[in-house]
Amino acid sequence: MKKLRIDILSDLVCPWCFIGYTRLEKVLAQLRIDKHLQPEIHWHPFELNPTLPAGGEILNQHLQTKYQMTAQQRQLSQQKITKLGNELGIHFQFTADMRIYNTRKAHQLMMWAARSQQQTPFQKALFLAYFQEGQIMDDTDTLLDIAVAQGLDRRDCRRVLTDPGWSSAVVQTEKQWLEAGIQAVPAMIIEQHILLNGAQPITELHDTLDGLIDTLPSLH
Template identity: 50%
Template sequence: MIKIRIDIVSDVVCPWCIIGVKRLEKALLELKQEAIEAELYWHPFELNPAMKPEGQNLREHIAEKYGSSPEASQSARETLTQLGHEVGFTFQFSDNMRIYNTRKAHQLLMWAQQEQRQYQLEMVLFEAYFTQGQDVSDPQVLLNAAQTAGIDRDTAQRVLDDDSWANAVASTEQQWLEAGINAVPAFIINKKHLISGAQQPDSLVAALKEVANQQG
């Protein structure tokens, strides 16, 4: 069995991140048949680190940030919903959907790696935000997500209250920015090969096979 390392830089309010991860899962399932498997490590990237506590209407935010018209925004939502359906993920966009700051979510996610619960927590948070429309900056939402992911609630509360984890998130994000990562999702294979964006599974299979063959 050839093992490769994949570092995933993402944000839980990024729709292309969950699509990219689901496509990666499909690729890895195919590669298992060829004795190639991956260890995944997740890293923080805040799309909106300066977002105010109450968040902002998502459609207004997209219009301000990218200059998108209401028609373009609606078209993008329809496209994402269809792509989500193709990979087995449900997007439930609504007119009152809001975008939130994700610093606290990333604190929990960074800590969860040492508990080997990072993947579970990522999936719960993606679903909480995109499928259930929850506020992923709300500590109670985060504690519920942690509990669903198999993490002790009291321990999760301590992580959320610990400024050192907030500082660790900020420091890690800065390192990725300095490394040239300014958009997500970003997949770094064996710490040296970058795959940007939500690539199709067949493209991922080809790229990962090439890396594995070089390694093997």
């Protein structure tokens, strides 16, 4: 048995983060069998839109303003994302009234979830709630419901959301990653020294991890 540490920077409103993780998940499932692998995943915050007000804004308008995307460019991009998602079992639901949200609260809960080793199931639930179910991702009760469904305690989660210290922790952590040179997500750091930017193709991701695992010591 070999242990492999993977640190992931992501934001729940980033479709490429959802795609990138799902590809990783499929690769790790195979490597668990082939290489007797024990992956250890740590999630870290990276807010794409930390200044968005409560309630967010219409996604299509946001893409046009922030990235200067035309309607055609936006449509082609979302079609590509939807196609790639379908290949992975993700069913993206891009609608005309879909909104994009400030994700600070979600990141606070994600940081706290590390204490109970519930980060990954919680992150997956956040992706699904936003991209497939169209839930309001800056709403406290929505986030609490998602957290509780993953086995987290509602009272503890509510304290995390109301404690300014957790908000500050998110900001400070993001600052440290920016200073380390991370400028976009998804970003994966393998064994704390190999950086993989973007949603890596499954074959390339498999080859990278497969080769690295052979160099790792076995657990006893």
